[in-house]
Amino acid sequence: MKRFYLIGFLLLMGFDTxxxxxxxxxxxxxxxxxxxxxxxxxxFSQPWVYGAVIGYVGAFFTWMALLKHAPIGPAFAASHLEVVSVMLLSIWLFDEHLNTARVLGAIAIIAGIVCLGMAESREHVPEPAEA
Incomplete structure (x- = not known):
């Protein structure tokens, strides 16, 4: 199941990006x-418009597949990883610059996803059997 989540969220991030x-x-x-x-x-003569449509359609179907299995809190948080990927790609593609606020924001997003994932995994740890 972890492999499903990893592949699913990477696909979602890719489509959103x-x-x-x-x-x-x-x-x-x-x-x-x-x-x-x-x-x-x-x-509409620009291919980029169709790239956006493909991205949104792909993200929609990936998101629907993930929601069948993933807990909503961590899933919703992880769905926002594209903010970080777009920021990083924008440096290369659009000559945008990193600043302290952007770096701190990216760290906060990633830390929030990690915290929600850890909290969710603790909730699903089976109780030890009593003797």
Whole structure:
């Protein structure tokens, strides 16, 4: 079951990251914004829009599969790992910079997921049999 969780959450993080990065690229290619059919058609001619759709559809189905088995608290927390992955990819892809607040935020997200996972695993430890 641990392997299921690991693969599932890595897939979820991958799909969510794909969606967010694709939206950023699509947004960069949609400038300047205009309320017109030509602008909408130009946006939908960009492959990044479809990457975002694939990311969200993949994340939805992965999330539904995970929720069948995973406890909701740690699962919900772990579903936000894409915040960290997008932040790290943005350094490379979009020339964004790390600062103290971002690093502390990423550490807080990861620490929260670890704490929830540890609390959940303690709740499911079987009681020792009495003699």
């Amino acid at each position: 794909l969606a967010q990065v694709s939206f950023k690229y699509a947004g960069n290619h949609a400038i300047p914004f205009a309320v017109s059919l030509e602008w909408v058609l130009s946006v």
